[in-house]
Amino acid sequence: MTPVCRIGAGAGFAGDRVDPAVALAASGQIDAIALECLAERTLIAALRARDTQPDGGADPRLRRRLSPLIPVAADRGCRIISNLGAANPAAAARQAASLAGELGRSGLRVAALLGDDVAHLTDRTEWEQPIDGRLLGAHAYLGADGMAAALAEGADIVLAGRVADSALFAAPALAAGEPDRARRAGALTVGHLLECTGQLTGGNFEPPGGGGLDAAALAGLGFPFAHVMADGSAELAVLEDAPGRVDPMTCTLQLLYEVHDPGRYITPDGVLDFTDISFEPIGRNRVRMTGAHLVGRPDRLKVIAFVEQRGIIADVEIGYAGTFALHRAQLAADTLRLRLRDWAEADLTIDMVGVNSILGAASAAMNAAPPELRVHVSARCEDAAAAQIVEDEVYALTLSGPAGGAGIRSERRPRIATISGLIPRDLVPWSLVWETAR
């Protein structure tokens, strides 16, 4: 069967590796590459940048990521789709067009997708919780329509802001012809499978009983690509010379990752039922997917608002080493609980990195005392002065606490709540603006 589209996964988060994307584009084995680069934290930083300068708000890594990619992609006719537009897709498109010009690729057409910013529509959005604090921004998750339209109109690069991650990767397969229900289901499911790059090819994966890829394989891990077929089936693979593991188990874990109800996975472009899907190995690191179903289309889009709340979170750590380190760390933690007894219990966490800082009370009992560990404190504080008190109390342990407190580090972070809501689809029209590289 001839694929409708061959799509590569070029990034799964803002800081993802650059080299696997370049390898995919250079292989000549894909028609388009999609890069998901917009996490919540990234968008918050972009909103702050846009506040201070009108041309700010695009992803600050745009240049680093696209410089090696644009030339190889242009040479192979591989289109680039990304949410590198962050809080300002139009500015990102200008930057990308100018970069393409610098790289000698004049004539390249860049489209920016606008419409996701719905900060002016907070009163038309049904929020899960009240917006309590300063609104930094509110964005709707757009679907693939606008990006597919841009590709159909000949865009070489499409830059969006907030869109559903799966839509970025599905757009190329929805751009060609008139996709029927089966192909839409296949394209959107493939979009979800590709959106976390290395998680489909053996990253963040430990097989039953342990083991898995070695350090050399993880360091060179290939990113996945997919062939989407007209009948809605697909093939998932990694480049032949790239290390990785693509099999029914890695595919199943990624298929079900963060989807909530596998029978009703809601994306802006359709509600998907994954419960009939099967994965069949058809070669080394190559899997055939069948059985994706589309069971509806949501009439409302998901919105995420960022709200800055009063106060600061202070994170502070202090280390202990040598014989009886665990005893001294426990002593330090108990001392801090006494010193910070004015803090409400819900606003203070004191635990030990190396013992119980991740899984808390469920951490397995230790068989041996650790040779070193760190006492960790996180405290919600009214203001900077209160954060200073928490930090000073930890530093004070070096003079008045258990022996040998060392290696202190501290940081402060703002309190930003993410609040979800739903907005009627027809209130969120999309539009495209175009730039051409000169």
Add this chain to the structure above:
Amino acid sequence: MRVGDLCAGRSGDKGDMLDLTLVARDAAAYRTIERALTEDVVQRALNRTVPGEVRRYAVPGLLALKFVAPTALPGGVHASLHAGLHWQKAAIWLLLDLDVEASP
């Protein structure tokens, strides 16, 4: 038997929700976890670390179970007082390190 010897797993989040997936290595392993890891058992295991109820979804065709705890991460990962962000990726060991009895 340790669940992690029968399954691979992965955990993630969406807003306040903790989302965990187990995939069994074969049909016998799936029968074991399908019988042993009820909503109650998993809720008790998760509640040692995070609050709230647990919902289970079974996908037998893929030998997979999903567990979703909608209120486990109040305020989302950015509001967490855990050491470091995105600690929820390690939460799958709350399930992988459980002991279960093999089903016949």
